[in-house]
Amino acid sequence: MQKPGLTAGQNRVFDYIRSYIRENQKPPTFAEIGEALSIRSTNGVHKHIAALERKKYINRTPRVSRGISLADSDDPFILTDAPPLLPVIGRVRSDKPQQLRHHPAGALLVDPRLLGRAEADSCVIAISGDDGMQDLGIRKGDFLIVEETDWSQLLNGELVAALIGERIIARLFDFSRNRFHLRPTARGYKEEAFRSDASGCHVIGRVQSIMRNI
Amino acid sequence: MQKPGLTAGQNRVFDYIRSYIRENQKPPTFAEIGEALSIRSTNGVHKHIAALERKKYINRTPRVSRGISLADSDDPFILTDAPPLLPVIGRVRSDKPQQLRHHPAGALLVDPRLLGRAEADSCVIAISGDDGMQDLGIRKGDFLIVEETDWSQLLNGELVAALIGERIIARLFDFSRNRFHLRPTARGYKEEAFRSDASGCHVIGRVQSIMRNI
DNA sequence: CGTGTAGGTGAACGTATATTCACCTACAAT
DNA sequence: ATTGTAGGTGAATATACGTTCACCTACACG
Numbered sequence A, B: 001m002q003k004p005g006l007t008a009g010q011n012r013v014f015d016y017i018r019s020y021i022r023e024n025q026k027p028p029t030f031a032e033i034g035e036a037l038s039i040r041s042t043n044g045v046h047k048h049i050a051a052l053e054r055k056k057y058i059n060r061t062p063r064v065s066r067g068i069s070l071a072d073s074d075d076p077f078i079l080t081d082a083p084p085l086l087p088v089i090g091r092v093r094s095d096k097p098q099q100l101r102h103h104p105a106g107a108l109l110v111d112p113r114l115l116g117r118a119e120a121d122s123c124v125i126a127i128s129g130d131d132g133m134q135d136l137g138i139r140k141g142d143f144l145i146v147e148e149t150d151w152s153q154l155l156n157g158e159l160v161a162a163l164i165g166e167r168i169i170a171r172l173f174d175f176s177r178n179r180f181h182l183r184p185t186a187r188g189y190k191e192e193a194f195r196s197d198a199s200g201c202h203v204i205g206r207v208q209s210i211m212r213n214i
Numbered sequence C: 001c002g003t004g005t006a007g008g009t010g011a012a013c014g015t016a017t018a019t020t021c022a023c024c025t026a027c028a029a030t
Numbered sequence D: 001a002t003t004g005t006a007g008g009t010g011a012a013t014a015t016a017c018g019t020t021c022a023c024c025t026a027c028a029c030g
Helices: A008-024 A030-036 A042-054 B008-024 B030-036 B042-054 B076-080
Strands: A058-060 A068-070 A085-088 A106-109 A123-127 A143-148 A159-164 A167-176 A179-183 A192-195 A201-213 B058-060 B068-070 B085-088 B106-109 B123-127 B143-148 B159-164 B167-176 B179-183 B192-195 B201-213
Touching: A008 A030, A008 A042, A008 A068, A030 A042, A042 A058, A123 A201, A143 A159, A159 A179, A167 A201, A179 A201, B008 B030, B008 B042, B008 B068, B030 B042, B042 B058, B123 B201, B143 B159, B159 B179, B167 B201, B179 B201
Parallel strands: A085 A123, B085 B123
Antiparallel strands: A058 A068, A085 A106, A123 A143, A143 A201, A159 A167, A159 A201, A167 A179, A179 A192, A201 B201, B058 B068, B085 B106, B123 B143, B143 B201, B159 B167, B159 B201, B167 B179, B179 B192
């Protein structure tokens, strides 16, 4: 595709840089561009690069190797990172929370925008074990995308996932009087409170998103 | 997150490389790694890199600058299939259903297992426009993953997404007496019926999954 | 105790890579 | 005809960067 404001030669160079980054996860050197495009002198490449930079199609870090990057969001498909594949946590007991990721029941691909500001590394998927939050639209069996967080980082009123015994539930979190309280919103469910060091309850973290297969 | 088989130091280096690539669209140099992690000698970095390569966490191109790349993920699913990126449909009028994919409001990565038996090509994402199905756990603003289907292929009782005017809603589908009926489950919403050739209503297809950002 | 491994310092070295210079061709515009 | 810009060659130069060497500390293990 011909980009506006570019000569044919500049266009070739730009396309090559983009495809090189896509394949190699790093920008090409001047010599590599020259070789691919049959430009014998790196100075020929240098002039193209200077033009592309002047026209804002690329950004550069002067004097550093492979110091080229594509300007803005030319296309959103540059996968600098593998798509986030989050583990679906399997059967774990609340007194062994460190085993959360040990025996995953599988993994699901999740769009990074569903993770909020959380890093994909710190997220796991839990399967909701009851209907205690059904009037918030969370039902038993739903996939909960959870950012693993220490309970001390949670704010009162946040939606969290917790492991009670071997069951995972979504609840509203509240910390007061040295205990954390897990509050359901659905009728027929009762609030539960735990000492913060209790082994029967492990707060996994903040619920960022939910997914459900019909 | 601690990766299996890595020491704490190797883990820090690996995490730094990954985050550097994500931010800069290119791998870091040894000096940059050292500076970020307070390792004064590039040789210290070199030994970490060598260990990471030996343990197959990264790949290298010897002697080339920034010649580090992350090893392919161990999950075969990522390598074979390009992740399905489904269009989120934007503002469309029900009398122009062929424009559904014309001006997408964006796109989201979706795990193929959330598509049921549907082909990714035939699926779109719609944003629920009301709370008519809230007791099925579908709320206004939810992402509906919809398999585009002609209404004649739908079975009575299936959950569908329909475009009414400029709004998209989820409803239970029912065809009888030459009309299709869109039945809500929430109190305060009424069933609506349309002649199958009516231009005010376009049935997009079957709802396969839902996603919601908290 | 010795031995192995992870991790580190500092320096020397070679090469990969960007920069710059002088000079050239082709082509369009004034 | 002159001027300006795009694109090019080839070579010299400076520096960014990876590699290697000698040597050190801390710690786990049998």
